[in-house]
Amino acid sequence: MMRGGWQVRWLAGAVAGLMLAGSAVAREMRPSDLPVEVFAHRPVMSNVSLSPDGSHVAYLTPIGGRQHLVVRPVPLRDDQSPSILAPNDAEITGIHWPSNERLLLEVLGTEKVRAAMVGTSRSLPLRFSRVISVSRDMKDMKVLLDRRPKGYSFYLSDTPILNFVDAEHVLMAYPADTGPWPGVVKVNIVTGRHSQVQWPLPNVVSYIPDPTGGIRVAATYDDRRLELRYLSRAPGGPFREMRMQKLLSDEDAFTVLGFGRSGKDLFVASRHEGDRLAVYTYDIDTDTIGGKIADDPRYDVGAAMVRGGAVTAVTWTDDLPQRRWLDPAVQKMQEALDKAVPDSREIIIDTAADGSLLLTASHSLAAPTTYRLFDRRTGEYSFFGDTYPGIPQNLVSARRPVSFKARDGLEIPGYLTLPVGMPERNLPLIVMPHGGPMARDDGGFDILSQFLASRGYAVLQPNFRGSTGYGAAFQQAGERQWGGLMQDDVTDAAQWAVAQGYADPARMCIVGWSYGGYAALMATIKTPALFKCAIATAPVTNLIRLYREVGASSARNLYRGIFFGDDPDELRPISPFHNVEKVGAPVLLIHGDLDIQATVDHSKEMARALSRAGKPVEYVEIAGMDHSPLLTDQMVTVLKEWERFLARHIGR
Template sequence: MTQRTLIPRKLLFGNPTRAMARLSPDGRYLSYLAPLEGVLNLWVAPTDDPSAAKPITQEHVRNIRFYEWAYTSRHLLYMQDANGDENWHVICVDVESGESRDLTPLEGVNAYISALSHLLPEEVLISINNRVPQLHDLYRVNLLTGERTLILENPGFADLVTDKHFAVRLAIAPQADGSFDVLQPNEQGSWSLWTRIPHEDSATTQPYGFSADGNTLYLADSRGRNTSALFAIDMRNNAQRLIAADARADLSKVVVHPTENRPQAAGFTYDVLRWQILDPALADDFTYLQSVSGGELEIVSRTTDDSRWIVAYSLDDAPARFYLYDRTAKQAHFLFSNRPELENVPLSKMHPIIIPARDGLPLVSYLSLPKGSDTQQPGKPDSPLPMVLLVHGGPWWRDFWGYNPYHQLLADRGYAVLSVNFRGSTGFGKAFTNAGDGEWAGKMHEDLLDAVEWAIQQGIAQRDKVAIMGGSYGGYATLVGLTFTPEVFACGVDIVGPSNLITLLESVPPYWQPMIAMMRKRIGDETTPEGRAFLEARSPLSRADQIKRPLLIAQGANDPRVKQAESDQIVRAMQEKGIPVTYVLYPDEGHGFAREVNTLSFVALSEAFLSAHLGGAYEPLGDDLSNSSAQIVTGAEGVPNLPAAR
């Protein structure tokens, strides 16, 4: 291969320079995430002087990944766990004094922010499973004192819906058949049935919230139709009104008025995001903002008086760009891009394509190619390339168009990269999602095989040089690829993927129990002999002796979703059969990688591994492995130059 300059993996996978820009509700402050000694922390500046930003948190180990402004406009709330265990704490920081307070100072519990309201600016609703691990009770917490007041002791609900006065208005109660009953509190202090969501609509029907006056519920609903649409329901008489719909895609985003809490725009993503403007007052704003930059536009923050917004533009071949928008002047001012060091780097385009499955089901997919490899026809290489099939997790999730660091790195290393929304993915209507029920290692895998064959027939991929790679469900799909169809893929990279569907379902986090009936309906039932036989037949562990191609596995030791045992047991089964495998364990990670040093180390291992089996380029390991917590449990010889690096 001709020597060329590779894009350093740290530019693609290192922490962003700045990210998640937000405005305080009163507009005085601009906040964002940025590194402090290599860890993403919260920074705050006067909105009119972004250069004066200062860090207001002091996280030294794990990045802050989620945060929100409280309506006091002087408190920020963020969540943090320990070593990936997902026992989240909710932390409150006073941006003026710098003082921080753990609002959930409890060990071994999972807490999350349920609601904030401009009507109750000094309080927050937090759900905590401190009483019963399987259920989250609802608390009202004072930001100034930390005092917690129990609002509702959860008798078995999967979720609660509150209004802007923090009154519990609806409860989502799971049923044994995978459906959900939606209940209302009644005058007797109990609950009455309001409506039912059948299992077939459970992934595509959910409340979005109440209007400020509490009289109208906004609901994404697929009942009586295929795709979920946005409806308004008058809670006084149950009159229902359709607000926005798309024939091909489910409702994916809603722009809501900052105080009135009514939808003003609805987003639907089939191949790319498309907006429907619902409030004429926003029409001129959208028209102007769509002229400011290319890419997908999203309003990510608004002041309470709606005079200032932060808007973000997501592109496939450039970093995300953030602008401060003055609504009165109709003027957008550039703030920053999240990775300015990529602004002049030659990144690859991501091409949306529709691939037909063998039964005709359209699979919305995304293809990236090495820069300059498609000189004759955009999106088709001049000659077939080695290819990586990159499978998304969930599986009740989807791939999107836009900047994807794996697509960029792999394309830069000389590979075609294909991501496929196989049946079972969400966003394309309930029929598409429900087509995945009972099809793990079945038709869901056939969709991936059909996409690979399509790429070969189109002259995109070389048949003998296709790798499969993914995390979570994508890791499972990788294991399925190498066990159920051992001749198709040249190698596989599995990140926190389950190997045994029985043990996966038996070991889910306790707070997933309200959703377990739905999971059994979609995956299989581990509580019956017939169900266990089915799940065993669909588990890669039962076919570990069929593996013929190289496999790299990564696992977080503290993963609460896919336990370490899922990786341990397939590695052990392979070793008992004398089948080589490279297994990397991260003692300070959970379901994926949160620490920059660990992300970089595994990307380094992955690109070296793929190079050995597909022939692409790779950046030398350097210090990325030694800087991380990675433990090579077995198979160091499976990655080029790995023994020397350790």
């Protein structure tokens, strides 16, 4: 995999040559020489997108420790400077180009909400989302639908942007004054004026417009009955039930992804033909599933890229991101570009409206993500930017897809990262289970495992049962298995690494974030002699507390059914807080005081309980940090604490 300023010239549809002209590669530097700050900042480029006419690229970059919006011409001449927007205390999470002259920014903020709003005796941090319209030169800015949070009446948890109607209008979900459910409004992104398009539907969780902007499909959720209903209608007609799904009991998973360009067919993800999700067409008039569009024999295929209200590509992840375009010409170009760059997967992520310019992301098991531009007029495929230019290519640790059999014979996939320049035997090992737990690790560049490998540790990231993306049976095998089979898979991962000779059994620690932090703490209880230390960052520690917190969510019965069951007292044996006397290794707890997903009380209470029990524990609280760091300084603190603690217990 090559990183740097090289280009590919296309002649008669074939690759004519490659030119490597990158910056000088450091040859004497060791990975451990790289400072913590190199790994602590966000990618130098993220959320990269192309203007409709292909004249400008927008992306996020960390400046002074916080994400900034950058808009630069293509190509950037010596006499030009990019436009840069500095945020206040909100995080930019999405960038959209509704026109060549204007962008929409999705931002996420956190603030303490008065106790009266949330029914508690004190203020709690809550997240809220806003959409900002900004001119390309950053001189004109407007907050759209600005309204302070009112109780839990925020935007939907995902993007409030539903569709781009034209260059000046967008459809957005918007909470109503009369109840908790959102309706849909049409917003002028220049003036900020809006008009009602769809009044709120009871229990609605999402709206899906067609390419014309008509609200044709909606989804509602009944938490008491655990029923998800899709409603559909003809243009101008009433809603009718299209499909009902009984959650936790219906094996035929079904998700509406969006409309095709014609507005007649839907694209849906379904398991009706097997264990893995696949994408199909769906006839909205006859309520029948049609032909298969995309599937994978090992992985779920269940997401889509939507542009202009229409599905344009099907997306999924095997070891690396995959994308299948519905336009055969774009798909052919995707495959040709992929062949042009060795040892990587080239993914088209954006195109100019006339198809003349394509923006790609280059993913690899052995390099950070890079971005390139392909000009179809000249045949030039040129380097645009790197995500982590501060890490020389020869110091990047490649990720290896691995698998092992758990004690009950189930095959468990994962990823192994080994330190550069060290023998591949008897290494100090970090087992790092992912958060979620309904998530997964993949083979893409992972800055946390790179940091740990740079310090001389092997890193093993098991996708324990319950992880997503491997089919229904694998995910359902993790239901109600916190501290059970999910935990055993993490234990078996460590023992596999020892059996394979990668790990020194006397120098193993477990590190986790969120659910991974819970798994790290449970490892010190369930297998107290296996690991020499445990680091839990933003962990869940008290499952009875979590049971109550889940009970405050809009899907409490669903989450309780997947995770815990109906009796909180049954959670005591698998709750780290209630089993501190069994902890058999030193523990480091790190938590942000503005964490919403796992409140800081989880770590505070755990630290006090461990201290009372005479167990070795350190507690670090980071002011202003949510569940994950938004500022570089926050991540620097996290990584330095990891480095110090690990060096003390298993360092060389």
